[in-house]
Amino acid sequence: MLDFFLCLICGLEDSKKYLSTEAYMCPNCYTMAVYYVKLRTKFSFFCIPLFPVTKGKVLYLCERCNWASYTGPPQLVARPQPPPGYEVATAVGMVTTQCPSCSQGIQGTGFRYCPHCGHDLK
16 A cells, blocks of 8 residues: 655745835834835645735835835925934943935944945945
8 A cells, every 4th residue: 555645835925015106104114214114825736836815905115114004105304303212322432423325423434335225435
C-alpha cells in the first residue's frame, strides 16, 4: 500500500499598490511619507498570490508611522511647524545646521538627509 502525504502551504497575504507617486506631509510624524495607496488581501498558494479576498481599501497612508486617512490628503500648510516641545534643546558644543528645504535645525554632523522632511543635505 502506498501512502501519499502532501504538505499544502497556503494563506493570506497583504499587498499595497501605489496609486500616485506624490508624497504628502504627515500630520502625525511631520515627514514626507504619506502616499495614496490601495491595500488588498490576497489568497496565496505556495507563496504565489492567486486572487484577491477583499475588495480593497483606498486611503492615504504614512509609511513611517502608519497614520491613515480615507477622506483625502493631509490638509496642511506646505511646511507645518512641529508642536511645542518637539525639538530637543541643543547641547553645549553640539553643531547645529539648518535644512535648506524646511528650515528646521539639525543637531550633529552625521546626517545625509533631514530627519524632519527627508531632503538630501549633501
